[in-house]
Amino acid sequence: MKIEKISLEKLKMHENNAKEHPDWQVEQIMRSIQEFGFNDPIAVDENNEIIEGHGRYLALKELGIESCECIRLSHLNENQKRAYIIAHNKLTMNTGFNAEILAYEMNALKVDEFDLSVLGFGEAELNSIFNNFEDHDKDEKDEPEIIQPEKKMITCPFCGEEFEK
Structure with a gap:
């Protein structure tokens, strides 16, 4: 895969x-680029027509x-380009987030006062x-504490080595 730096004037929207x-949404992308940098190259064909990355281009x-x-x-041939434009946009929309992991990660950012x-x-x-x-955190606190049995140390009468029973 070859990455090239191309003038925006030469790029064409499909x-x-x-x-x-x-x-x-373009404003959201702008804020993301300002915060994180431009980390996701635009995909173009041999004529500099954008195949994916229209929002980033704008x-x-x-x-x-x-x-x-x-x-x-x-x-890519013409039909593959047409299909890839649709697939690239649709495939990312086919799933959501793991709510528990998302909440955990977002809370960590919030605690660190990151601009969400x-x-x-x-x-x-x-x-x-x-x-x-908060509901998940509360549910965990409401669960009864599981008390582990106390561990006993036993000494081997033959070699003197100690181990847990």
Whole structure:
């Protein structure tokens, strides 16, 4: 896989990209790029037409960035390009998050006072995540404590070695 730096002026949006990129989502991508850097190259064909990364392209333009890293996908035929554009957008939408792990990770970020607004979650989603975390945390505290039996040390009468019974 070859990564090239290409001027945004040379990139072209695919005219039939079905994935929507409203202004609020482009702004989320912009905030992500500002916080974490540009870490996800745009995929383009041999004519510099964007195959995946339309939202990132729009965000970079809004940020006034002149060029970006791109992956050249010249091995795809026209039908494969069309299909990959759809598949790339749809496949990421086919699953959700593990709610328990997400809540744990989000809480760790919150405790460290990380700006959660750059993660793309709305206020209602964040409230739901943290309510689930608090409920889970409360449930764990309500569970009875399991008392382990006391361990006994035994000394071997032949060699003198000690071990737990």
